[in-house]
């Protein structure tokens with residue numbers, strides 16, 4: 372069994388925060404264990420909670436399309452995870468204590484996959500990994516180091532679905548930049 376498989380089993384039994392009381396499934400993450408690019412979202416929504424897989428709803432379909440079009444990879448070639456592994460009720464933002472309870476799983480996923488580039492999707496994931504409180508609009512124009520990986524913040528696909536001006540174009544350009552950096 373791989374290190375990621377053992378970690379997923381541990382996560383499936385996790386009761387470290389209140390989200391365990393309302394989840395249907397733990398959404399650990401999935402993809403290529405040797406991926407050079409890893410995506411980190413916020414947390415499971417309704418669709419993900421029902422099936423136990425990340426980004427399977429509308430945001431996921433858009434993310435999949437952007438990954439394919441801007442990096443040339445399909446979703447199975449990258450690794451996809453979330454900041455918290457259990458759905459926050461009514462899709463509210465995860466609370467700081469929930470993010471903190473789940474942080475060990477995400478850090479271990481990063482350490483095991485050891486991607487060249489991490490793309491954080493939205494303010495929650497970007498702030499959680501970087502430990503900052505800036506808005507995503509300014510974070511996304513910067514490139515960070517996260518324990519030896521290049522970290523590129525971009526918008527969450529839900530923001531593009533809401534039709535924010537220029538959000539989709541900005542995401543495309545961020546993913547294209549991430550792809551170039553993944554090859555270096």
Ligand code: URA
Pocket residue numbers: 412413414415416419424425426427428430431453
């Ligand atoms: N939004 C997220 O942040 N993660 C998912 O897995 C699905 C929607």
